[in-house]
Amino acid sequence: MIASRVYDLGSGDHFLELPGFLPPFGTFLKLEGLNPAGSIKIKTARKMIASAEAQGLVSPDVELIESTSGNLGLALAVICAAKGYRITLVTDPNANARTLRHIRALGATVVVVDRRDRAGGYLQTRIDYIRARVATEPHLLWLNQYANPANPAAHRVHTMTEIVTGFGTPDWLFVGTGTCGTLMGCVQGVREQGLPTTVVAVDAVGSVTFGGAPARRWIPGIGASRAPELFADDGSFRKTAVQEVDTVRMCRRVARRYGLLLGGSSGSALAAVAAMRNEIPAGSRVLVISPDMGDGYLDTIYDDAWVAERLGPAALTQDRPTRVHDSVRV
Ligand SMILES: Cc1ncc(COP(=O)(O)O)c(C=O)c1O
Numbered sequence: 231m232i233a234s235r236v237y238d239l240g241s242g243d244h245f246l247e248l249p250g251f252l253p254p255f256g257t258f259l260k261l262e263g264l265n266p267a268g269s270i271k272i273k274t275a276r277k278m279i280a281s282a283e284a285q286g287l288v289s290p291d292v293e294l295i296e297s298t299s300g301n302l303g304l305a306l307a308v309i310c311a312a313k314g315y316r317i318t319l320v321t322d323p324n325a326n327a328r329t330l331r332h333i334r335a336l337g338a339t340v341v342v343v344d345r346r347d348r349a350g351g352y353l354q355t356r357i358d359y360i361r362a363r364v365a366t367e368p369h370l371l372w373l374n375q376y377a378n379p380a381n382p383a384a385h386r387v388h389t390m391t392e393i394v395t396g397f398g399t400p401d402w403l404f405v406g407t408g409t410c411g412t413l414m415g416c417v418q419g420v421r422e423q424g425l426p427t428t429v430v431a432v433d434a435v436g437s438v439t440f441g442g443a444p445a446r447r448w449i450p451g452i453g454a455s456r457a458p459e460l461f462a463d464d465g466s467f468r469k470t471a472v473q474e475v476d477t478v479r480m481c482r483r484v485a486r487r488y489g490l491l492l493g494g495s496s497g498s499a500l501a502a503v504a505a506m507r508n509e510i511p512a513g514s515r516v517l518v519i520s521p522d523m524g525d526g527y528l529d530t531i532y533d534d535a536w537v538a539e540r541l542g543p544a545a546l547t548q549d550r551p552t553r554v555h556d557s558v559r560v
Contacts, residue, residue, distance in 0.1 A: 237276060237309045239266045242392035245517075248488055248500075254512035257503060258400075260393065263493065263523030267305040270389070270521040274411055275305035277384035278373045279313075287371055293318060295363060296373045297356040299408065299450040300329040301522055306373070307338040318370075320359055322352030324450045326526035349444030350436070351455025375409050377459035385415025386422070393517065394423065400517035402510055404430045404502055406452045406495035407439055410461040412519060417467050429467040432495075432502040434477070440469050448540050449474055449494035449531070451521060468506075475545045476501040481524060481531050483548055491524030494531055 233239045244261040251257040262270035282288050293316040296306055303319035310317040318339040321330065330340050347354035357376075364370050375381050389412065393400065403420070405413045413431050420427050436445030437453030439461055447453055463469070481497035484490055492500075499518045503510070510516060530536050537545045 235312050237266050237272055237305075237312060241265045242388065243396040245397050246490070248484070251500075252504060252507050252510075255401075255507075255510050255514040255516055257500070257516045257518065258397065259490075259492075259496065259518050259520040260389075260397070261523075262519065262521050267301070267308045268522055268526075269301035269305065269493075270412060270519070271302040271305040272308070273384040273388050274302060274375060274381050274409075275309050277380040277387075278375065278378050279306070279309055279315075281378070281380035282371065282373065288315065290314075291369055292316075292371050293369055294373060295320065295360055295370045296375065297321070297353070297360055298325075298375075300325040300333075300526070301451060302375055303333050303338070303340070304329050304336075307333045307336040310338060311336045318363075320356045322356060324352065324448060326450065327529065328526050346446075347455055349438055349455035350446040351444070351453075353454055353456045357456065375411065381409055381411030382415035382418060382460060385412045386418045387415075389519070390416055390419025390423070393419075394425075397517060398515070399425050400427050401514040402428045402430060402503075402516040404432055404499040404516065404518045406499050406519065406521060407431050407433045407437075407461070408451055408454065408458070408495070410439065410458045412521070413467070414460050414462065416519075417464075421466065430502060430506065431467055431469045432499045433469070433471045434498060435471045435473045437471065440471060442471060447474060449477060449498075451493065452477075452495035452498050470502045470505065472498045472501045472505070475541045476505075478531050478537055478541055478545045479547065480504070481527070482546075485524065485532065486548065491527075491532070492520055493522035493524050493527055496520035496522070497531070 241264040246259045248257045265272045295318045297320045320341045343355045345355045434453035436447045439454050477498040480501040
């Protein structure tokens with residue numbers, strides 16, 4: 231493929247089997263970390279910017295602003311650099327330090343808010359910061375990935391097409407939830423195409439998205455401390471929430487067993503597969519969306535001291551499988 235813009239370098243067709251992960255069914259990853267900007271968020275960023283352009287909202291006087299846990303910010307920074315747009319990205323201390331350095335190197339402005347919100351996270355603080363700026367600075371355009379219909383549309387159109395074309399119809403599809411753009415896009419795509427796929431939404435324990443009690447969390451990308459506007463539970467998909475200790479244990483187990491360094495939300499989704507293994511019929515093809523790779527998590531999920539300090543020594547234990555009671559079913 232010869233592309234003329236870095237963000238058009240497609241990579242939607244990488245699927246990896248994890249042989250023997252949980253016999254008697256097959257577990258496969260859709261590796262979105264091989265996309266430009268290193269995550270699934272390039273699709274969301276492309277679609278949101280295209281939608282703003284189509285509405286005539288972007289001009290040389292306009293500066294974009296967005297709240298991000300890191301990956302969307304990086305994807306937006308890539309596109310804005312290539313298009314000559316200015317952008318400010320508002321994030322928090324859970325974001326990968328390397329991702330933030332990468333974003334700054336692309337010329338975007340980064341603001342890190344550090345006051346925890348009432349749910350123990352930072353999302354509301356990030357959004358309050360943006361609202362205050364937008365109210366007084368008319369040149370700012372907030373893309374708002376939490377409510378922007380272009381976010382799920384990116385996955386309904388692109389992610390689901392890539393799955394059906396490159397993998398076929400999965401029997402089960404596990405999707406982590408942040409803004410819920412990926413989830414809702416996949417749910418819509420499955421419904422539109424009349425697929426018999428069971429979609430499982432995977433959240434973090436301590437996230438409020440499925441109505442659970444808020445609690446402090448450490449791993450970025452998955453979970454929300456404020457209900458995402460895009461989330462709409464129509465009863466057509468399953469929901470499960472994973473403890474961060476299981477996420478970390480799964481990431482580290484996959485790294486050593488398969489030589490694959492996954493990001494946190496990929497570990498959460500695989501931990502959810504493990505927790506629900508008794509419900510998945512033999513012979514099923516289970517597809518897990520893997521939103522990013524683990525390089526950005528070397529100082530966190532893959533760092534023994536970081537893990538032991540925040541999640542306790544149990545998270546370092548590799549010799550026991552993820553147990554059903556380690557994960558909370560919602
Ligand atoms: C690593 C990672 N996993 C999962 C997600 C969740 O995706 P979505 O926002 O589409 O729910 C994100 C979103 O930022 C992410 O960065």
